[in-house]
Amino acid sequence: MRALIAAATGLAVALALVLALTAMGSPAGETSPKPLLTTVPAHP
Template sequence: MRPLAAAALGLAAAVALVLTATAIGPPQDGTSPEPLLTTVPGPKK
């Protein structure tokens, strides 16, 4: 019975975390004006 109670508690905590993150929403800062570096830069010429 204890493993079932622990699983239910863990599931409830996970659902609460997801609902909290959904309620807060995405960050409002926007995006960075500089692009991310996606490749390793080559030697400078």
């Protein structure tokens, strides 16, 4: 029974954290117009 209570408490805390982060919204800022290079260009 303790395990069930602990799991429910953990789930409630995680849900509260997600809701708090969602309520705060995304941070204000701008994205870079330049694309990110994820690979090294091949040498011929």
